[in-house]
Amino acid sequence: MAINVEKIAGILQNFVNSASDVQGAALVTPDGLPLASTLPSAMDEERVSAMSAAMLSLGERIGSELARGTIERLFVEGQQGYGVLTSCGEDAVFLVLASQRAKQGVLMLEIKRAISELKLALG
């Protein structure tokens, strides 16, 4: 089944517009290729995609090495906000950028909902 890129882009756009304190989002392949993204203009989509896939894969390896079980998400916390990487099935990695004002519980729930939608769109 063909992947509906427009639908995926729409889900991302809607997610970024409606979720509280979310600044950007991207869906990328495990090879680091962008599928769709809504990122701040200063960010390089290609670079962010490659880094996201690399980080999630490395995180999963670290999780395995440290016997942490299946990795749910990678969470990067900086002074300017958060970066959350979540696996979206076997074929994609979901990156979300949020400001430091974001409430983590709400953010995780919104990410979970978005992933359900994205998985359906990925087929």
Add this chain to the structure above:
Amino acid sequence: MALDPHEFMSLMSRRIGFTEHNKSVLQSSEKWGLEIAPDMATVFYDFLGRDEEMNAILNESDGRIHRLRETFVEWFHEMFTGMDNWGNDYADRRWRIGLIHVRVGIGPQHVVPAMAIVNQEASRRLRDAGQPDDLKEALERICMIDLAFIEQAYVEVAAEAVLKETGWSAGLFRRLITSGAAAM
């Protein structure tokens, strides 16, 4: 990302322009190649021994330098015989030589000057012996193919190690190198 030595041999032969004529010229001078190989080994290891770092690697264990000299003579002679006419056996052996260089820590910064000495010394001996230019050209080309194997072994081993440790795909790794290089 694992390299297929047989395909790599074909690719390098094509890119470097290693022809059937080059092969026949080398094979016809095979005895001369074997004759000068021990002296070539002496010049080669004298040169390498002048580098502090290389000297430490060459003399790391008892008898290593002696074994390396023997290996050099075989290696040099094989460039003239081509083993199986520069086929799969030749490619496999060159790949193993490349891997051994990686294992003992002889990097590209050492291998390139070392191969330059082989070329330089061989050229001098070819000239002194009144050997034809054809042989010089053929030897230079096969030297470059052998050098490519050793260089590529470094890249392959380093990449394999990263992929193994990180779980990254070869495509992702290449993408990171490209985007990283662009940002330098």
